[in-house]
Amino acid sequence: MPKKKWWKECVVYQIYPHSFKDSNGDGTGDLKGITSKLDYLQHLGVNVLWLCPVYSSPNVDNGYDISDYRSIMDEMGTMADWEELRDGLHSRGMKLVMDLVVNHTSDQHRWFQESRSSKDNPYRNYYIWRPGKDGKEPNNWSSEFGGSAWEYDVLTEEYYLHVFSKNQPDLNWENKTVRYEIYAMMRWWLDQGVNGFRMDVINMIAKDPELPDAPPLDSSPYQWGGQFFINGPRLRYYLREMYVKVLSKYDIMTVGETRWVDADMARIFVDEYRHELNMLFHFELLELDYGPSGKWEKKTWKLADFKRIISDWQKKLAESGWNSLFLSNHDHPRMVSRFGNDSTYRVESAKMLATLLHTLQGTPYIYQGEEIGMTNVRFPCIEDYRDIETLNMYEEGMKNAKDLKELTEVICEKGRDNARTPMQWDSSIHAGFTDGTPWIPVNPNYRDINVEQAEQDQYSILHYYRKLIELRHQYPLLVYGDYHLLMHKHTQIYSYLRHWEEETLLVILNFFEESATFSLPEKVTFKTGRLLIANYPDTNAEIVARDLKEISLRPFEARVYLLN
CATH class of the missing domain: 2.60.40.1180 (Golgi alpha-mannosidase II)
Incomplete structure (x- = not known):
């Protein structure tokens, strides 16, 4: 029988700050904008707010490239604005979960600036540097965002590893000093009143120290290498050390984003007696429509596989673990467009999918706009897109003479910008998101799909979500x-x-x-x-x-x- 915990009984609302609400007309969402909508979130019934990164950042990857872990990015506001948001949540009986991005930093972080300055700098070993082999990269690993995972730096004539953008160098978790710096930073935020962490790509922090070549893949000029930088040999040691040094000292919620993890592996990560993580975000379900060569290849998903995956996780985590329940987030398309019908049956299918997520065992996560049935966007030209992954894929596709219509179609279905268009508050210009020019265009359907319209319709998706959440708070049966x-x-x-x-x-x-x-x-x-x-x-x-x-x-x- 599952043990009762506050984070099992909560409903989490995920905010992508750039796109939630702009308070000052600069076109980018900010902390004061979020604070202005706390009454809306409280009325929805959610009790935890998960905030995507708001730390100082050059914004190459929309805040997931952090240049200072202990300060707020200029576009988001100030530390005083963050404190106002924290206090507003806590006064309403709600909790705040922050994004923890510690697989990599920005290349503008002070640590990396020092690290690249010379081979004997004390910060050199904060990152993963290697000489080349025969004039080429140290190995054949490829980046998640396309191309090689290695970038040559002319200053010291070596390569550094970046699993994501070249502007996001990977931290060297083999270095104890790096780990202890991270643990100190985590404690600092928890002492500020943070109630937990969503841990970005946390199972990528432990690389195989030998950095071996990956076996050949016919579909790419570079090799994936994921088996050597995902679920590495020292991962569990690092997680248990993090628990001892940080997590054990606070009553908080932790959820790790994990690639290449099935239910059997997850059962170890979230076993309550192993003291690693509370929950995981896994990709097994959300990669159901990936083709043999990955995300950018389309494949039709089947309900039999959908049921099999959910049932496997429900059964295997029932006694000694816990599930996170979600079908969309800032990295994935809108769930009603992906698993429902975003035209004729948008309302019905959005409600049906919500019913699934709020009646399974686990903690439900609502991604902003999901509660009003926001859909994928179909921009008329590539210049309207902002996501670095999408733009890199498009550039590589054009270089390789891929069919333009095919490229455009897969971007419309799979691109991360589908989830990042501004929140649709009302039918006024820019959907009430900003008085200025939004950093990314608003979905043109905002005049029909928005919070103001949903509030006035007693049968709206929004009212349905409120009832689902109320039932979950009312019946322990729905939780446990x-x-x-x-x-x-x-x-x-x-x-x-x-x-x-x-x-x-x-x-x-x-x-x-x-x-x-x-x-x-x-x-x-x-x-x-x-x-x-x-x-x-x-x-x-x-x-x-x-x-x-x-x-x-x-x-x-x-x-x-x-x-x-």
């Missing part, structure tokens, strides 16, 4: 109940039971726009049931067992019953 998959082989319906003490919950979801027939399995017995929530307002509220022997589900229909 165990999970039992029904109708394993059905190609359209995803249905499951949740049990907790004397209560049973039945969840029925039609994942597609075609009607589907649900039949209650004979092993499920009950006398009467009461509808807790449904995404079609005319759904029958009171049922008996025979009512569920055979029911026709409408497109993307969702029903949740409390059974007796």
Whole structure:
């Protein structure tokens, strides 16, 4: 039986600060903008705010390239603005989780500026430097953002490792001094009142110290190398050391972003007795539509695989771990465009997907705009895009004479800017996000999809989210109940039971726009049931067992019953 913890019972709202709310008209979201919307977030019912990076940064990768861990970037405001946000959250009974980005820094960080100045500088070993081999890079690893993972620096005539942009050099976690600097910084923020950390690409911090070549990949001129810089040999040592030096001293929430981790591996990371992490963001589900060569190759996902992955994580983390529940974030397309239908059935499918996330065991995460059904964007030209990963992919595609129409289409479906267009507050110019010119264009559909419109519609996605969150706060069953998959082989319906003490919950979801027939399995017995929530307002509220022997589900229909 899961142990009760405050971070298991919360609902987290993720904010991408650049795009949430601009308070001063410079076109970029900021801390005061976020503070101005705290009443909105409180009314939504969320109790934890996860803030993407607001630290000092040149913004090559929108704040994930940090130049000073203990100060606020100019575009976001000041430390006093951050304190006002913190106090505003805490006075409302809400908590604040900050992004922890410690796999790499900005190349403008003081440590790196010192490190590159000479080979005998005390900071040299803060980063991973190597001489070349036969006039080439130290090995054949490729960057997540395209090209080699090594950058030649003429000043000292060596290469430094960067798993992401060349402006994001990787820290050397083998160096104890680096680790202790990071732990001191973490304690500093926790002493300022932070309630936890989301740990960016945390399982990349431990590289194979031998830095071996990766085996050949036919699809790329460079080699991925991920097996040597993901889940490295000393990763668990570092995490346990971090727990001893920092995490054990505070009652906080931790969630690690982890590539190449399945449920069996996750069970070790989040085992409550191992003292590493509380939860993980895994990629197994969100890479369901990746092709053989990765993200930029399209593939049709199947519900059978979707159910298999979720069920595997639900079962394996049920006793000694905990799940994070999400289908979108700042790095992935809008979930209603990806797993639902963002045109004819946008409202119904957005509600159905929300029902899934808030009725599984784990902590739900809401990405900004998800609660009003914001969709992917289709910009008319490449100049409207801002994401470094997207722009690098486009440039490489053009160099390799890729089909322009095909490149544009995959960007529209997979690009990270889909999640980064400004929050749509109302139907005024720039969707009420800014009085100036937004740093990235607003999705043109903002006049129809916005918070103001949703507030006025009693059947809106926004009101549905509020009810889901209220139910989760009301019923421990929704938080701690165990999970039992029904109708394993059905190609359209995803249905499951949740049990907790004397209560049973039945969840029925039609994942597609075609009607589907649900039949209650004979092993499920009950006398009467009461509808807790449904995404079609005319759904029958009171049922008996025979009512569920055979029911026709409408497109993307969702029903949740409390059974007796």
